[in-house]
Each structure stands twice: as structure tokens, then as C-alpha cells.
Amino acid sequence: MVWRESRGAYERLRTYLIIAVQAGAAVGLSWFIARDVLHNPQPLFAPAAAIGTIAAALGNRIRRAAELIAGVIVGVLIGQLILQIIGTGPVQTALIVAFAISSAALIHGSGAVMVHAGSTALLLGTLSAEHSHLAVARTVNGLIGGTTAIAVALLIIPANPVRVVNRSAGPTLDVFARSLTAAAQALEQRDVRQAEGASQRLVAAEEERNKTVEMVAAAAEIAVLSPWRWRRLGILRRYQHASQHLQYAYSNSREMSHWVVSTLRQREPVPASLPASIEHLSQAVRLLHRDFLAGREPDLARARAQQAIEEVNQASAEDIGFCGKVLASRLRLAISEVLQASGVLKAEANRQAGLTADAS
Structure with missing residues (x-):
């Protein structure tokens, strides 16, 4: 502590x-x-x-x-x-x-x-x-x-906008990704207490997540107004776009974590592919942040998100209960938002995630 x-x-x-x-x-x-x-x-x-x-x-x-x-x-x-x-x-x-x-x-x-x-x-x-x-x-x-x-x-003395984003968004996204991993492990091991802890951490991180959104906007302002930072403008605009969708992904994941707890409490069946899908969503979040700051195309993040979609599709095809179905729907929404954060258009991201065109 x-x-x-x-x-x-x-x-x-x-x-x-x-x-x-x-x-x-x-x-x-x-x-x-x-x-x-x-x-x-x-x-x-x-x-x-x-x-x-x-x-x-x-x-x-x-x-x-x-x-x-x-x-x-x-x-x-x-x-x-x-x-x-x-x-x-x-x-x-x-x-x-x-x-x-x-x-x-x-x-x-x-x-x-x-x-x-x-x-x-x-x-x-x-x-x-x-x-x-x-x-x-x-x-x-x-x-x-x-x-x-x-x-x-x-x-x-202009701040380095990429460094500002890294130092602000990095720890917040790390908490986000670690909480998703904890939720996936809890679901796999059927550990209600661990699932409750992961859910509580996601709720507690809301304030820090909101601060991160403000810091990303501030960094973008520096990149726009400071001539010495104009070369960073492309990266910051892409990250600013991604930040909005990651905020939605965070909100859906927070709701999803509640349904992880409910699924375990109701002792519903949990296909192995369901926690695997949550873990691959966690990896997609980490990779997306890393690729954007490095100025790379987030191909690896998209691949992890698509892998998460395949796994949630497998889980949905099996016998899951009501809570598990709601969990899967929230998971699809979060994956779609991560895909949109990586640059995939909304309609295509929703189609890949198995959502309607106007979802999320």
C-alpha cells in the first residue's frame, strides 16, 4: 500500500x-x-x-x-x-x-x-x-x-504533449487493463471476491479517468498552439480521438464488471472463451496506448480486439445464463469502442463486434 x-x-x-x-x-x-x-x-x-x-x-x-x-x-x-x-x-x-x-x-x-x-x-x-x-x-x-x-x-518552456499524455494516460490505462485482467481471472477461477475487487477498482478509477481526458485535451492544445510542438500534432489528434472511445470502452467495461460478479453469484455456466475474451480486450487496451505513443499503426491492438470478438462469439454460442448474456453484450460494446479508438469506422467496428449499426 x-x-x-x-x-x-x-x-x-x-x-x-x-x-x-x-x-x-x-x-x-x-x-x-x-x-x-x-x-x-x-x-x-x-x-x-x-x-x-x-x-x-x-x-x-x-x-x-x-x-x-x-x-x-x-x-x-x-x-x-x-x-x-x-x-x-x-x-x-x-x-x-x-x-x-x-x-x-x-x-x-x-x-x-x-x-x-x-x-x-x-x-x-x-x-x-x-x-x-x-x-x-x-x-x-x-x-x-x-x-x-x-x-x-x-x-x-512548452511541455512535451506526448510526454504529458504518457505520464497521465499511462497509469490510468494500466489500472483499466489490470482490472480487466483481474475480472477475467476471477471469472475463470469463479472467485467472487476477486471479481468484486476488480469491479471496485474500475469504479474508483473513474475520477482519474476523467482527469486523463482533460490532460489529453490539454496536450492537444499545446500541440496546436506551440510552434515547437507542431510535429506532435498528428499523434495527439489521433490519441485525442482514441481517448473519447476509450472513455466509452471504460464505461462499458465498468458495467461489464458488475455482470461478472452477478454471473458468479448466480453460479451460471462460464465458457472458457468468455474470460479469455476479457483478457484479450485488456491486452488490446495496453497495445493501443503503446502503439499510439510510438506513432505506429495499432495493428496488434486490432488483432487482439478481433480475437476477443471471436472468443465472445464462441461463448455466446454455448449455454450461458441471463447474466452471462448481458456480460457478453457489454463486452461487445467495449471491444467495438477499442476498435474505433484504433481507427476502425463505427459501422465496421460494430459489425465486427456483432452489434447493430447504431449501437454504442
Whole structure:
């Protein structure tokens, strides 16, 4: 258990170390520009904006920088307008913040836009008239911080998108594949407890699986926007396509694992080809990830998936119970999604898996 937790901490550090490095570089550079080059008052907001843009997420950097700047601008405009009419004071500050956040919501601003609009309006409301120019400086520094963060993340120290995917998706798919193998072994050995454990691990991995989808999207964004990473764009687009289908394969496998438990509890017959099919699906998942990162055509993954189809067909032709039939149908759906992830068209993947054309 301790080794597993240590390994997980190490993998998280490897994944997010690049963010820490980028944040440090963006903070230093934005502070230098704001304080030493432009001599802005309140230069601290420039590195703060840089951190907010870098550390909020590995992807969507441009959107987050735009949200930050938009929020600050809305806060300044609304704050200055209301200050000219009602002056400063506690009540006036409350009104300024309320109007700023309402205005951000009115233009369909996100939560981040509302936060920055409200905090900038708060700054204006607490400043005397002769210091209200500091709010304008905050806008400039926000622009400096956001722009610097984007430059660092995409031009100066861009992450390697393939490495980001490997470090994020690799452990998640490994848990997915190992859980499938455990389910196959449990079915073969008729071990209900082991089947329950495999099912629980698949359910517990849902959050990590969702994070992996976000990281794949973030890596694709880097490959699109960073000139130094354009040569990785083909691999990332293929993997992004695959990631969507692997998500569906994961969901169907999670449901399938419940029916593995039910099949064993009901003591239904289990043809030898049924656990073999699940194990070959597990191998297909592993091979697919490996082939994509290597830039190879996933022929081996497709071959394993097709072998899994032959075996589930053999099992379905034998005497299996109700739970076994539902298990087999979920298994077919998962195999179809893995085939689609490998580049097979949906209609063909469903046909091979023994599904209708509009299935999955």
C-alpha cells in the first residue's frame, strides 16, 4: 500500500513538475517586465496573474488569461463609472462589487471572470479618488501576467504533449487493463471476491479517468498552439480521438464488471472463451496506448480486439445464463469502442463486434 501511494505521488510529481517550472519562469519574467521595464505601481499583480494562468490548468491557458483580463476590465469600467456617481465608502464598495459581478454575468462571463471583476471593483471601492489609477495599473499588470504566462507555456518552456499524455494516460490505462485482467481471472477461477475487487477498482478509477481526458485535451492544445510542438500534432489528434472511445470502452467495461460478479453469484455456466475474451480486450487496451505513443499503426491492438470478438462469439454460442448474456453484450460494446479508438469506422467496428449499426 505504501509503495503504491509513493508511486502515485511520484507519477503526479512527474506530471505536474512542468507546471511548477513554467509558473516560476512566468512569475520572474512578468515581475521584471512590470516593475523594472514599465515601472508600474502594484507590480505584484502581474506575477499573480501569471500564476493564475499557468497553475489553474495545463490546458485552456489562453481562455483563462482572457477571462482574467476580461474580469479586470469589467471591474475597472463598472467601478470607475459608479465611483464618479456615488463616491467611495463601505456601502458604495458593496454596490460597486455587486454591479461588477452582475455585469460579468450579464455578458455570460464564467466564474473566473466574475471573481476578477469583483476583486478589481473591490480594489477601486477601497481606494481614494487620487489613487484610483492603481486599478488601471492592475489591468495593465493583468495583461502582462497573462501574456507572459502564455508565452512561457507555449513558446519558452512548452511541455512535451506526448510526454504529458504518457505520464497521465499511462497509469490510468494500466489500472483499466489490470482490472480487466483481474475480472477475467476471477471469472475463470469463479472467485467472487476477486471479481468484486476488480469491479471496485474500475469504479474508483473513474475520477482519474476523467482527469486523463482533460490532460489529453490539454496536450492537444499545446500541440496546436506551440510552434515547437507542431510535429506532435498528428499523434495527439489521433490519441485525442482514441481517448473519447476509450472513455466509452471504460464505461462499458465498468458495467461489464458488475455482470461478472452477478454471473458468479448466480453460479451460471462460464465458457472458457468468455474470460479469455476479457483478457484479450485488456491486452488490446495496453497495445493501443503503446502503439499510439510510438506513432505506429495499432495493428496488434486490432488483432487482439478481433480475437476477443471471436472468443465472445464462441461463448455466446454455448449455454450461458441471463447474466452471462448481458456480460457478453457489454463486452461487445467495449471491444467495438477499442476498435474505433484504433481507427476502425463505427459501422465496421460494430459489425465486427456483432452489434447493430447504431449501437454504442
